[in-house]
Amino acid sequence: MALSLAQASDVVDAALLKARELGLRPLVITVLDPGGHPVVIKREDGAGILRPQISHAKAWGCLGTGSGGAAGARHATRDPAFFAALAAISEGRIASSRGGALIRDKEGNLIGSIGVSGDRPENDEAVAVAGVESADLVADVG
Amino acid sequence: MALSLAQASDVVDAALLKARELGLRPLVITVLDPGGHPVVIKREDGAGILRPQISHAKAWGCLGTGSGGAAGARHATRDPAFFAALAAISEGRIASSRGGALIRDKEGNLIGSIGVSGDRPENDEAVAVAGVESADLVADVG
Amino acid sequence: MALSLAQASDVVDAALLKARELGLRPLVITVLDPGGHPVVIKREDGAGILRPQISHAKAWGCLGTGSGGAAGARHATRDPAFFAALAAISEGRIASSRGGALIRDKEGNLIGSIGVSGDRPENDEAVAVAGVESADLVADVG
Amino acid sequence: MALSLAQASDVVDAALLKARELGLRPLVITVLDPGGHPVVIKREDGAGILRPQISHAKAWGCLGTGSGGAAGARHATRDPAFFAALAAISEGRIASSRGGALIRDKEGNLIGSIGVSGDRPENDEAVAVAGVESADLVADVG
Numbered sequence: 001m002a003l004s005l006a007q008a009s010d011v012v013d014a015a016l017l018k019a020r021e022l023g024l025r026p027l028v029i030t031v032l033d034p035g036g037h038p039v040v041i042k043r044e045d046g047a048g049i050l051r052p053q054i055s056h057a058k059a060w061g062c063l064g065t066g067s068g069g070a071a072g073a074r075h076a077t078r079d080p081a082f083f084a085a086l087a088a089i090s091e092g093r094i095a096s097s098r099g100g101a102l103i104r105d106k107e108g109n110l111i112g113s114i115g116v117s118g119d120r121p122e123n124d125e126a127v128a129v130a131g132v133e134s135a136d137l138v139a140d141v142g
Numbered sequence: 143m144a145l146s147l148a149q150a151s152d153v154v155d156a157a158l159l160k161a162r163e164l165g166l167r168p169l170v171i172t173v174l175d176p177g178g179h180p181v182v183i184k185r186e187d188g189a190g191i192l193r194p195q196i197s198h199a200k201a202w203g204c205l206g207t208g209s210g211g212a213a214g215a216r217h218a219t220r221d222p223a224f225f226a227a228l229a230a231i232s233e234g235r236i237a238s239s240r241g242g243a244l245i246r247d248k249e250g251n252l253i254g255s256i257g258v259s260g261d262r263p264e265n266d267e268a269v270a271v272a273g274v275e276s277a278d279l280v281a282d283v284g
Numbered sequence: 285m286a287l288s289l290a291q292a293s294d295v296v297d298a299a300l301l302k303a304r305e306l307g308l309r310p311l312v313i314t315v316l317d318p319g320g321h322p323v324v325i326k327r328e329d330g331a332g333i334l335r336p337q338i339s340h341a342k343a344w345g346c347l348g349t350g351s352g353g354a355a356g357a358r359h360a361t362r363d364p365a366f367f368a369a370l371a372a373i374s375e376g377r378i379a380s381s382r383g384g385a386l387i388r389d390k391e392g393n394l395i396g397s398i399g400v401s402g403d404r405p406e407n408d409e410a411v412a413v414a415g416v417e418s419a420d421l422v423a424d425v426g
Numbered sequence: 427m428a429l430s431l432a433q434a435s436d437v438v439d440a441a442l443l444k445a446r447e448l449g450l451r452p453l454v455i456t457v458l459d460p461g462g463h464p465v466v467i468k469r470e471d472g473a474g475i476l477r478p479q480i481s482h483a484k485a486w487g488c489l490g491t492g493s494g495g496a497a498g499a500r501h502a503t504r505d506p507a508f509f510a511a512l513a514a515i516s517e518g519r520i521a522s523s524r525g526g527a528l529i530r531d532k533e534g535n536l537i538g539s540i541g542v543s544g545d546r547p548e549n550d551e552a553v554a555v556a557g558v559e560s561a562d563l564v565a566d567v568g
Contacts, residue, residue: 001285004187035319036475037191041183045146049179064476066452066544081506085521088513089483090476110472167350188394191320192348192374199373222365234372238365260350288471321475325467329430333463 002033003103003111007135008040011103011114015131016042019119027118027127030055031103034110036063036093044118051117053092058100058124059115060093062142069100069115069125071142099124102140103132114139144175145245145253149277150182153245153256157273158184161261169260169269172197173245176252178205178235186260193259195234200242200257200266202235204284211242211257211267213284241266244282245274256281286317287387287395291419292324295387295398299415300326303403311402311411314339315387318394320347320377328402335401337376342384342399342408344377346426353384353399353409355426383408386424387416398423428459429529429537433561434466437529437540441557442468445545453544453553456481457529460536462489462519470544477543479518484526484550485541486519487512488568495526495541495551497568525550528566529558540565 003011008031015029026047031040043052058069064086065072076083076096083096098121103112114132116124125141132139145153150173161169168189173182185194200211206228207214218225218238225238240263245254256274258266267283274281287295292315303311310331315324327336342353348370349356360367360380367380382405387396398416400408409425416423429437434457445453452473457466469478484495490512491498502509502522509522524547529538540558542550551567558565 002187005184009184033319034475035191035317035321037185037319038183038194039185041180042147042151043179043181045144049177052180061476064474066472066474066477081502081509082521082523084506084510085483085513085523086476086480088516088518089479089521091518094476188350190348190350191318192345192370192378193350195373196370199369218365222368225365226368229369229372232372234369234375237369237373239369286471289468293468319475321469322467322478323469325464326431326435327463327465329428333461336464 001109001111003039005039008112010135011131012040012042014134015116015127016044018130019127022123024119024123024127027116028052028055029131030059030115032059032063032113034063034112036060039112047118054095054117055115057093057095057115058097058117059113061095062100062102062113064090064094068102068140068142069098072096072100073098073121097121099128101128101132104138104140106138143251143253145181147181150254152277153273154182154184156276157258157269158186160272161269164265166261166265166269169258170194170197171273172201172257174201174205174255176205176254178202181254189260196237196259197257199235199237200239200259201255203237204242204244204255206232206236210244210282210284211240214238214242215240215263239263241270243270243274246280246282248280285393285395287323289323292396294419295415296324296326298418299400299411300328302414303411306407308403308407308411311400312336312339313415314343314399316343316347316397318347318396320344323396331402338379338401339399341377341379342381342401343397345379346384346386346397348374348378352386352424352426353382356380357382357405381405383412385412385416388422388424390422427535427537429465431465434538436561437557438466438468440560441542441553442470444556445553448549450545450549450553453542454478454481455557456485456541458485458489458539460489460538462486465538473544480521480543481541483519483521483541484523484543485539487521488526488528488539490516490520494528494566494568495524498522498526499524499547523547525554527554527558530564530566532564
């Protein structure tokens with residue numbers, strides 16, 4: 001089961017609204033289905049040209065290991081050698097930084113993931129969580 | 143100069159509205175800035191998992207050669223060996239099929255490109271053109 | 285929704301049983317979930333070392349474009365230039381040959397795909413279909 | 427000489443049985459022949475989408491250096507720069523973590539390797555060893 005395009009659009013637009021309220025730097029927001037394929041990607045004016053891939057890697061990395069971005073960031077700090085290996089194993093599809101979350105429905109089913117890149121990791125994560133929760137879904141940051 | 147996120151969002155949403163009016167198969171729509179970097183990507187429920195890359199390649203291919211997707215498709219038919227080389231040269235970032243267009247402002251300045259994938263090439267192209275024109279911009283299919 | 289490991293194991297084992305009944309050459313059979321990620325892969329003794337990737341590409345290609353392997357093979361015959369582009373766009377994850385099928389449940393929902401490689405395309409396809417149908421599922425070859 | 431499909435199937439099914447007895451998180455188990463090519467891969471329901479590649483890299487890495495996964499993990503801890511180089515040299519086909527083992531017959535001949543991913547490294551390794559030994563073969567973790 002994957003979140004719908006309508007749901008993903010709502011999540012991304014709410015996240016961008018939050019980012020503008022907070023006055024953050026220009027962001028890219030990526031929402032993936034459970035198979036790691038894009039549903040919605042939006043890049044704000046002025047965001048760096050690698051930000052799409054970074055936000056993708058935050059979202060994809062959560063699905064890759066089955067845990068949220070905050071858990072991944074803690075794990076990477078404890079075991080940097082393994083995350084260097086994961087970067088290579090995944091061919092660069094995984095980022096070990098806050099700003100990514102698994103998206104679950106109210107019953108806990110995995111229905112996708114979100115990644116945000118452009119500001120500080122904790123701000124990226126706050127935007128991701130705000131977007132997901134605004135759509136009445138659960139953001140699992142781990 | 144690049145089209146803004148607000149413009150790109152309007153283009154994609156208008157294109158999807160057109161696709162639903164026409165009853166097409168599930169689509170993916172990609173809008174890139176002039177540097178070939180994503181501004182908005184949306185994937186309809188049920189679209190195949192390679193469709194994001196195909197729509198990206200249609201949009202990127204227009205920027206790659208500086209001509210619209212219909213011109214590219216005619217060129218590929220006349221000179222398939224050259225397009226086989228382009229596929230390799232671009233590392234798979236170019237598609238030789240209708241459904242892509244350069245996006246220009248009213249003065250003819252290049253401000254981005256669009257790629258659509260999921261239905262027949264001529265239908266994909268009709269959707270791309272409808273989306274761009276709805277935002278008062280010019281779709282250059284070549 | 286994805287087929288379970290138990291279902292995928294039954295599909296693969298039934299397909300291999302069919303292959304031995306028919307006396308085919310050594311095969312590799314791959315079953316993927318709807319996101320294109322492996323659920324079960326089995327390679328018979330003596331199968332060539334590229335057969336895992338070929339069977340994967342048959343299964344992945346069906347998901348990539350949303351149509352069965354027989355439909356893909358017909359499309360590739362009509363438009364070889366586009367399939368050469370798809371090979372590059374997909375980074376070699378798609379094969380335009382019979383032997384792949386979408387797997388659907390009785391209600392028509394997409395729950396995965398299967399790819400078989402090692403014998404002639406029509407024999408590979410027969411084995412794929414036999415495996416899927418033995419598990420009371422539907423093989424969509426297109 | 428490689429282990430047969432029948433042997434590899436027994437190893438993987440016994441390993442999965444052990445994992446369920448232990449109540450571990452969802453796993454992926456990969457068995458390779460001595461040439462590093464897959465014989466059997468099974469992914470449990472709910473396992474992360476990068477787990478197939480991680481289990482593959484644990485199994486492949488053992489064959490790559492000719493030593494078991496525990497030896498590799500110790501080596502990586504002593505010399506992380508060398509393992510960063512190995513990750514690049516192998517194009518991401520090697521993981522420096524417990525959960526991989528060489529598979530030997532009773533005479534000590536190398537007949538394949540196994541990799542397990544999804545739970546903690548020591549649990550992954552316990553499952554790998556249980557699977558191999560249940561088939562009356564030797565798991566060499568180094």
